[in-house]
Amino acid sequence: MVTFAKDFKFGVATSAYQIEGAVAENGRTPSIWDTFCRTPGNVFEGQTGDITCDHYHRYREDVGILRELGIDSYRFSISWSRVFPAYGVYDPKGMEFYRNLIRELKQNGIEPMVTLYHWDLPMWAYERGAWLNRESVTWFKEYATRVFEELSDSVKLWITHNEPFCASILGYDLGVHAPGHKNLGEALIAAHHILLSHGVAVEAFRECGFKDSKIGITLNLTPSYPASNSREDVEAASRSDGLSNRWFLDPVFRSSYPEDMKEALGRFAGGFDFIKDGDLQTISASNDFLGVNYYTRSLVKYVQDGVLNYQEVPGDSRNTTAMGWEICPEALYDLMLRLRREYTRVPIYITENGAAFDDALASDGHVHDTERIDYVKRHLRKIAEANEQGADIRGYYLWSLLDNFEWGYGYSRKFGIVHVDFETQERSLKDSALWYRDMISSRTIE
Ligand code: FCB
Numbered sequence: 001m002v003t004f005a006k007d008f009k010f011g012v013a014t015s016a017y018q019i020e021g022a023v024a025e026n027g028r029t030p031s032i033w034d035t036f037c038r039t040p041g042n043v044f045e046g047q048t049g050d051i052t053c054d055h056y057h058r059y060r061e062d063v064g065i066l067r068e069l070g071i072d073s074y075r076f077s078i079s080w081s082r083v084f085p086a087y088g089v090y091d092p093k094g095m096e097f098y099r100n101l102i103r104e105l106k107q108n109g110i111e112p113m114v115t116l117y118h119w120d121l122p123m124w125a126y127e128r129g130a131w132l133n134r135e136s137v138t139w140f141k142e143y144a145t146r147v148f149e150e151l152s153d154s155v156k157l158w159i160t161h162n163e164p165f166c167a168s169i170l171g172y173d174l175g176v177h178a179p180g181h182k183n184l185g186e187a188l189i190a191a192h193h194i195l196l197s198h199g200v201a202v203e204a205f206r207e208c209g210f211k212d213s214k215i216g217i218t219l220n221l222t223p224s225y226p227a228s229n230s231r232e233d234v235e236a237a238s239r240s241d242g243l244s245n246r247w248f249l250d251p252v253f254r255s256s257y258p259e260d261m262k263e264a265l266g267r268f269a270g271g272f273d274f275i276k277d278g279d280l281q282t283i284s285a286s287n288d289f290l291g292v293n294y295y296t297r298s299l300v301k302y303v304q305d306g307v308l309n310y311q312e313v314p315g316d317s318r319n320t321t322a323m324g325w326e327i328c329p330e331a332l333y334d335l336m337l338r339l340r341r342e343y344t345r346v347p348i349y350i351t352e353n354g355a356a357f358d359d360a361l362a363s364d365g366h367v368h369d370t371e372r373i374d375y376v377k378r379h380l381r382k383i384a385e386a387n388e389q390g391a392d393i394r395g396y397y398l399w400s401l402l403d404n405f406e407w408g409y410g411y412s413r414k415f416g417i418v419h420v421d422f423e424t425q426e427r428s429l430k431d432s433a434l435w436y437r438d439m440i441s442s443r444t445i446e
Contacts, residue, residue: 004444011074027094032122102151137196137200220293220352221294224299249343291351321375323356367430
């Protein structure tokens with residue numbers, strides 16, 4: 001049996017574009033995701049976040065569900081183009097929704113955790129060069145500072161960016177996320193400016209002088225393991241780790257980019273002249289905590305071609321989620337101890353962990369998602385174990401509250417502990433939601 005401390009936060013996580021809908025209401029202007037979805041071939045069956053869970057209109061009902069489940073803390077993100085619908089223009093109408101949501105959360109005793117950027121860059125920023133333009137750092141600072149000022153009396157937990165790896169590599173190199181570019185050099189520039197904007201936002205936050213508020217960044221970390229013990233595979237795993245993890249952890253915690261990766265990536269990055277004096281000091285501004293999103297590990301082998309001469313190979317195929325991601329809680333445990341050992345002693349929040357499965361409503365009207373319960377249980381056990389070894393993990397946010405718009409996969413992948421009927425918008429608690437509720441109330445896992 002494992003037991004969690006009274007002040008360990010059990011949460012759930014969502015993001016604006018994936019659940020809000022109401023994309024043209026109260027002055028909101030399009031983001032790169034609205035545009036990306038409209039290009040045929042980008043998203044499964046041409047689906048969009050236009051309506052999705054309609055959370056914008058149903059947030060009271062959704063907060064009611066959070067209360068019913070006994071959730072301690074709710075992580076959500078703000079849509080930048082709701083609050084800054086045009087370049088340099090702040091719109092209080094857009095902010096109103098978040099004020100109402102936060103008020104509702106507080107009235108129900110639920111602590112908000114706010115992410116500023118979960119990938120929905122305003123189109124006005126895209127038209128000015130997006131993250132490839134160094135000025136994006138200033139736009140983000142202006143946005144962040146305004147949100148801090150407006151919401152700081154009620155929000156104490158802040159995250160600047162969600163998963164800079166995905167925003168840069170998936171969006172600018174692989175082209176599978178907005179804005180859909182395919183250029184590794186651009187991805188490295190975008191990553192740098194995103195990280196720099198994190199550092200600048202943290203500085204702005206410190207200048208505001210909030211006493212009891214905390215700020216950090218969320219990185220998605222995917223531990224890489226070699227497919228064999230051969231030297232080639234071991235080195236391949238190190239390069240995969242270099243791009244997925246170290247390229248983001250090193251600047252944030254060590255004030256440098258990893259040298260081996262700079263060497264390997266140099267020919268795409270034009271001599272890295274986008275890294276200016278002082279940038280790395282800014283990026284490594286001290287964080288109050290680190291957010292980690294963890295879903296799976298990667299297993300990697302050496303290949304002769306390709307940019308970094310590695311390729312992912314399937315792990316244990318009997319043990320995967322509907323995303324094809326191998327279920328590997330042990331790698332989360334290793335990761336937690338590695339972060340302590342190699343990078344930082346700040347507290348950690350697992351800001352996302354969860355699983356998609358092919359859920360279906362059973363004839364009794366329920367979703368019996370035992371695989372999801374098992375997934376969450378196994379990861380929570382590893383978190384408790386890591387804490388026993390001194391990892392200082394303070395909270396766990398299950399991805400996700402609701403079935404929602406899963407980016408390029410549209411509605412074909414379901415991560416929710418609450419089932420959503422997208423025709424009627426009816427919500428129903430899956431077995432995993434009921435299990436999570438009971439676990440939270442006992443704070444123990446058998
Ligand atoms: C993460 C994203 C989140 C969701 C999950 C499944 O990479 O942060 O929005 O899509 O994956």
